[in-house]
Amino acid sequence: MAITDLERYAHLSAQDIDNLGHELDLIRRDIETSRGRSDANYIHRTIAAQRTLDAVARLVIAASGHRAGWLTGVAGLALAKSIENMEIGHNVGHGQWDWMNDPEVHSRSWEWDMAGVSRQWRYSHNFRHHMFTNVVGMDDDIGFGVLRVTRDEQWRPRFLLQPLQHLLLATTFEWGIALHGFYAERDRHSDEAGRKAEKRALIAKIARQTGKDYLLFPALSGRRWLRTLTANAAANALRNLWAHAVIFCGHFPDGAEKFTPAVLEHETGSEWYLRQLLGSANFEAGPVLAFLSGNLCHQIEHHLFPDLPSNRYAEIAVRVRALCEKYDLPYTTGPLAGQYLLALRTIHKLALPDRFLSATSDDAPETASECRFAPAPSTGPVTGIRRGLRTALRELPVPRRTGRVTPAGERR
Numbered sequence: 001m002a003i004t005d006l007e008r009y010a011h012l013s014a015q016d017i018d019n020l021g022h023e024l025d026l027i028r029r030d031i032e033t034s035r036g037r038s039d040a041n042y043i044h045r046t047i048a049a050q051r052t053l054d055a056v057a058r059l060v061i062a063a064s065g066h067r068a069g070w071l072t073g074v075a076g077l078a079l080a081k082s083i084e085n086m087e088i089g090h091n092v093g094h095g096q097w098d099w100m101n102d103p104e105v106h107s108r109s110w111e112w113d114m115a116g117v118s119r120q121w122r123y124s125h126n127f128r129h130h131m132f133t134n135v136v137g138m139d140d141d142i143g144f145g146v147l148r149v150t151r152d153e154q155w156r157p158r159f160l161l162q163p164l165q166h167l168l169l170a171t172t173f174e175w176g177i178a179l180h181g182f183y184a185e186r187d188r189h190s191d192e193a194g195r196k197a198e199k200r201a202l203i204a205k206i207a208r209q210t211g212k213d214y215l216l217f218p219a220l221s222g223r224r225w226l227r228t229l230t231a232n233a234a235a236n237a238l239r240n241l242w243a244h245a246v247i248f249c250g251h252f253p254d255g256a257e258k259f260t261p262a263v264l265e266h267e268t269g270s271e272w273y274l275r276q277l278l279g280s281a282n283f284e285a286g287p288v289l290a291f292l293s294g295n296l297c298h299q300i301e302h303h304l305f306p307d308l309p310s311n312r313y314a315e316i317a318v319r320v321r322a323l324c325e326k327y328d329l330p331y332t333t334g335p336l337a338g339q340y341l342l343a344l345r346t347i348h349k350l351a352l353p354d355r356f357l358s359a360t361s362d363d364a365p366e367t368a369s370e371c372r373f374a375p376a377p378s379t380g381p382v383t384g385i386r387r388g389l390r391t392a393l394r395e396l397p398v399p400r401r402t403g404r405v406t407p408a409g410e411r412r
Contacts (some may be wrong), residue, residue, distance in 0.1 A: 001152045001276075001361050001369055002136050002196060002258040005290035006271055009257075009370040011329060011388045019325055021270020024304060027319050031308050035099060043097050046087055046291035054080035061231040062221045068169045078238035079292070084113045085174075086294025087246045091310045093122055096214035098307075112177055118187075122196065124184035131308050134279035135313045141251065142258065144169065144180060149343075151367040151399065155254075155353045162351045166344075173240035173247075178202060184275045190349075230305065236264045240389045243291075245340055249283045250299030253342035254365040256281045280390075282317075282333035289336070290314065300331070329387025363396075 003009045007017065016401030060069055087386055089112030097105040104110075111118050121397075124140065132138040136152045145151045146169055148159045169176050186198045192210040218225035227318070250256075257278045263271070277300060285297035296302060298313035308316070324331040334342075346366040349357065357364070364371040373392055 001149065002260045002366060002370050004262045005260070005370045006263050006274060006278075009310070009368075009389065010329065011373075011392050012274075015233060016327060017270045018268070019267070019270075020323060021273050023323055024273045024320075025269075027316060028308065031305070031312050031316065032099075035309065036144045039309050039311060040100055040102075043088075043092075043100075043309070046083070047105070047371070050080055050083045050088060054355075057235075058217060060062055060227075061228055062217075062224060065224075066187070068334060069229060074234045074238070077231065077235035078242075081113060081235055081239040082242050082292060083294075085239060086239070086246065086296065086402075087291060087310065089113065089118070090294050090296075093118055094126060095307045096309045110264075111205075113209075114174040114177070115206050115209050116174065116181050117201050120185040120189075120202065121177060122181075123188065124181040126306070129182055129302065130262070132177060133276055134256065135261055135264060135305060136258055138264075140180065144176060146176070149252050149346055149363045149366060151357075151364065152258060152260075152351065152355060155350075159351050163348050166347050170241055170244040173239055173244040176234065188383035222296060244294045245336075246296050247340040248343040250281055250296055250302075250335060251343075252346055252366070253332070253334070253339040254282045254346075255330060257368060273304060276330065277302070277320075279303070280338060283339045284333060285334040285336065287314075297336075300333075318351055324390070329389045330390045330393060379412055 002384050010017070010364075012020070057073050057080055059073075060072030060076065060345055064070060064073065074146070089110060092105050092110040093107050093112070093268060095107040100106075107122065112407060129139055129141040135141060136142060136150065143153065146165055150154065153326060182202045186195045189195045189198065213236065214229055217232060218229040221228040246256050261280065267275075280300045280303040282300050283293075285293060290297050295310035295313045298317050301313045302310070302314045304320065305316065306402055321331050323329075333339075344389060350366065354361070360372075361363070361367055362369040373396070
């Protein structure tokens, strides 16, 4: 099922893993010591541009009497909301800009433009998800409590509906995130008063958000209130769909591995790094697409360094990729559409009972363990060249319906 022996699965020795961790620590130190005015200017410019776009889009929606104007306003507002949620809200919430000591962009003061309470999300996401990434039974983001995305979760009849549940989650993603954060934060409280306080905080935030988008701005539009109401609903839905696609591409395509709680026993910092690297996936993006995704096209780098500024992920990625080459580790990436289709395949496939699935639970694209490999040394017996996980996956035979055998890990 999920990975229990990280060292064996990665085909690295304990010393290799320790060395990898030291080299990743060096990357962190280099970025931390080089943070400065250009980074601060980046986030302030981004906030200013996002607020300007939001205001202009709302004016276009309210003032235009034509369908083209409405569509333009909706697209602009959806874009502004996506930038606020992903490049600003998500990354500020991670503390990426706390080093500036600027109260406007500090993780404890930023409240993002969506239904969830930032404080509740920070616990469920920053701690539960990033500390226990892809550890079955501990990371609630594995399927978000709604979808079965690994065979480590026992099949139940309700999963037959998960293709439809997935569509519902995609269109209402901000509400799923809101409830996800609320339940995680609520369960931390042992007293009823604390749980009720969390519920009141969520209700108050929902009231502010719905009041702003579905009461205040429509009312300000006068006779065109319905156009504004539908435009805001459409922009929120588009933002939800985009955020959902980006998140699923980083967590559920082939190669984003799952782990058992056993890997946490005496886990070192270097082993935590390795788990993040193996449990995350990127998608290919140029500067514009990277910005629109909150730089989460670099999900691997984000999981390695969640509190480093997102505008530095592209340069970090060059060094991380070089380390993957050095230690013969896979660097899971692919086109955006391809990564999303792989995630969709997993969601639809695992809606079925295991008896209808062909691959074993140790050697499936979405669920793998160290049992897929025979024990092997990490270096060649004569050359001393490292034989790591990437080579092991490439050499692993995978039977196809044609009867031919192809190397595992190659995208077809």
